[in-house]
Amino acid sequence: MYETRAYSAAGAASPLAATTIPRREPTERDVQIEILFCGVCHSDLHTVRDEWHDVMPTVYPCVPGHEIVGRVTAVGSAVAGHRVGDVVGVGCLVGSDGTCPQCRAGFEQFCPNGVFTYNGADRHGTAPVTYGGYSGGIVVDQDFVLRMPGNLDLAAAAPLLCAGITTYSPLRRGGVGPGKKVGVVGLGGLGHMAVKLARAMGAHVVVFTTSPGKAEDALRLGAHEVVLSRDAGQMGRHAGSFDFILDAVSAEHDVNAYIHLLAPGGNLTLVGAPEKPLPVAAFGLLFGNKSLSGSLIGGIAQTQEMLDFCGEHGITADVEVIPIQKINEAYERMLRSDVKYRFTIDMASLKG
Ligand code: NAP
Ligand code: ZN
DSSP: OEEEEEEEESSTTOOEEEEEEEEOOOOTTEEEEEEEEEEEOHHHHHHHTTTTTTTSOOOSSBOOOOOEEEEEEEEOTTOOSOOTTOEEEEOSEEEOOSOSHHHHTTOGGGOTTOEESSSSBOTTOSSSBOOOSSBSEEEEEGGGOEEOOTTSOHHHHGGGGTHHHHHHHHHHHTTOSTTOEEEEEOOSHHHHHHHHHHHHTTOEEEEEESOGGGHHHHHHHTOSEEEETTOHHHHHTTTTOEEEEEEOOOSOOOTHHHHTTEEEEEEEEEOOOOSSOOOOOHHHHHTTTOEEEEOOOOOHHHHHHHHHHHHHHTOOOOEEEEEGGGHHHHHHHHHTTOOSSEEEEEGGGGGO
16 A cells, blocks of 8 residues: 545545545556546535435545546556556546446446445455545556546546536436437536537537526527526426426425426436435426436446547536645535536645
8 A cells, every 4th residue: 555645524524634545556457547637526515524424424534536537657467458648537436346237237336336436435445435536646447447538628628527427428318419408407517517518419408597697608608598597487488398407406496396397208307416305296297297317427338438429529627727725615616606617626736
C-alpha cells in the first residue's frame, strides 16, 4: 500500500479537508491512474452529509468523487487495452463479480457484488470503504476503466462519467429521438447533460427550471423551449403532450405536476435522488396508462458507448473549474442551484 493526498469528510456535519489515504499497489489486473480532473456530483454532497442514510449509510472518513479523468501511470501484467500515458475515465463503479445475470446483461450497477467508486465495500481490504476521486490518484480494475475520446477537453469531459451516463442511459431506454417531445426537469449537472444529449439524439427538448436566470442558457445548451416550472400558466400549456420526461431534481418537488404533462403512454423517469420520498397520485398515472420509472447510472459498455457518442458529437459539460480548496464553497453553491453547470476540480491544486 502507499499513501496519496485526498480531501475527506470526517462526519456528516464536517467540511471536507485535506488528508492522506491508502491506495493498493496495482495487482496484475489493475490500472494506476494519476487523477487530473474530478467532477462534483450532487451525490457527493448527499453522501458526505449522510442524506441517504436509510439506503446507503455513509462510512467516514468519506472521500467522494466519481467523475474521474486521469492519466495511466502503471498497469498490471494482465492488463490489455490500457497503456501507461493513456487518458482514461472512471465513473461510479469500480467492481462487480462479472458472472451474475446483471453483469452478463451489462448492468454491473445492479450486481449484488458491485462496488461503487466511493463508500463501497473495499474488496481489496485497503480501507473499510472505497475512496473516490477527490484524490491525487486511484487504482482500478481494468474492466472499470474507460477510454476517453481524444477530441474532448478533459476538465469538461469529466462529468460525462456520471452526469453523462446517468442521463444518456434513460434517454436511450426511453426511445428519445426524432419526433419525440422530451422534457428535462432541473437544469443542474445532470439536467444540462440531458439537454445536450437529447438534442443530439434529435428530439424536441423542453427544459423545466425553477431558476428564471437559467432560461437563456437552457436555449443555448440546446433546448427548443423553456418553462418556468413555478408558473402554472406556462406548465398548463404543455398538459398531456410529452412522450418522455427526465426528472433530475435533487430536492423535494411535485412530480405529479410532470405526470400531468405526459401524453397517454408517456413515461417520467426519475434520476434525481432526493433525501425524502415523493408523494405520487395514482390517478395521475391511471388516466393515460402513464408510467413512472427510475434509472441508476449505466453499465460499463453503455458508459463507453456514451463517451464515444459524446466524442462524435463534441459534447462535454459546461464546467466551472475549481481548486480543491474551494470544494466546501462549491457544495453551498450547489445547494442554492448556483452551478453553471458542473464544478470540476483541477486536481493539480491538491499539491498546492
Ligand atoms: P445539481 O447540479 O445540484 O442540480 C439539481 C437541480 O435541481 C438544480 O440545479 C435545480 O435546477 C433543481 N432543484 C434543486 N432544488 C430544487 C427544488 N427544491 N425544487 C425544484 N428544483 C430544484 O445536482 P446533480 O448533480 O445534477 O444531481 C441531481 C440529482 O440526481 C441528485 O439528487 C443526485 O444525487 C442524483 N443523481 C442520481 C444518479 C442516478 O444514477 N440516478 C446519478 C447521479 C446523480 P433549476 O435551477 O433548473 O430548477
Ligand atoms: Zn454522480
